[in-house]
Amino acid sequence: MLEFAILGLLHDGPLHGYELRKQLTNALGIFRALSYGSLYPALRALVAAGHISATAPEPQPLAGTRARITYQLTAQGKEHFQGLVREAGPATWDDDDFDVRLAFFARTEAQVRLRILEGRRSRLEERLEHMREAALARRERMDSYTLALQQHTEDRAEREVRWLEELITAERRGAHPSGSPPPREAARTTQPRPAAYPTSSDPTHPQTAHIETKE
Amino acid sequence: MLEFAILGLLHDGPLHGYELRKQLTNALGIFRALSYGSLYPALRALVAAGHISATAPEPQPLAGTRARITYQLTAQGKEHFQGLVREAGPATWDDDDFDVRLAFFARTEAQVRLRILEGRRSRLEERLEHMREAALARRERMDSYTLALQQHTEDRAEREVRWLEELITAERRGAHPSGSPPPREAARTTQPRPAAYPTSSDPTHPQTAHIETKE
DNA sequence: GCCTACATGTAAATAGTTACATGATTGA
């Protein structure tokens, strides 16, 4: 999940570790408090895998800073990310994963977006049902705090379902919510297409045209 | 966190593992999908530590079931739990921990309850501030999905702050006496409120916290 | 002189999951 998020963020342009962390925790809100103890090893693993490349530490660092190492996505990394995006399965429907996926929806094909949104919705509805059953079963034995928590959790889930409903509707209309600017095209690819990958024998859906609805 | 939750649940009476898991996932909503792979080892560790005791597997299991092992809190376990409750520190302010703590508020002293509620609130407010700053900084580079996620996350946090505000107010009114014995069958629920949520997301309507000062 | 923000890293520990294995009973 962390690697996915790093690749997704790096899609918008090169960044160094420290800044990457800030974006993941503050801007996107995913990863409440990501530690360097997980970030830096992850970055090195991605470099080793060839998904990202690292610049040598800056020879003359800016005033008040230490030399930084800037990471950027390779063509291979871009491919890899797209592969991960398409893999979206049941694991994607729960809390943390879903947020991360949604954060990079602009780089996700419409059909996958819809699958994720609907998967998330039914997951939430399932949970709501379970909660209500359980609540009924033990309603006499519940103190006011448990009850308050339960109701808040239910309320939150209901709200998210309604929100998802809106997103799904917008998606089906082929439009984007909030009348915001459409997802911009990806940054230029400096490398030509890689020749072949071992798993390319798997036939992908041919009708998946990368359609960006431009208003 | 898991051990804390087990001890907390067992406070209400003995349970066997399978049922314990159901309560932790469905009823309390904490632990999205707790696996037996963590539950059973945790139970054994608690037994080894003397915090809970296990009955021998039932000689004659009920129809359609396998022999069960029932666990119950020991006096020592009760003490230990109270110790953990009082330890509530900054780690308690974030998402998962907070829910678990709140779930066992009925067994928590008033002053600790207030500390947790206020800690959680300021944590959320801090997060909101970070998010808004970050959003401002990169608002031109944000696609509609990122924006939608951000707004939903903000909205959720704001709502939780308001909810906490209510809980804190109720707490300050002295709704629950300090160091009181656990309200075993306490908190007569006024109304389960079936599905009476407003259909439109009306931000002006504050969600009523169900901390009824049952006295 | 110390604290904060910037910047990168490692080793050990922790908390949990996944996949597996067993086994009884009920109902389609």
Place this chain on the structure above:
DNA sequence: TCAATCATGTAACTATTTACATGTAGGC
């Protein structure tokens, strides 16, 4: 016969945090 629900458990793995270590530079 097959799936589902109930019920307990183990071993291997994964992801992530914590605590530590190093270093620069500006402001109080």
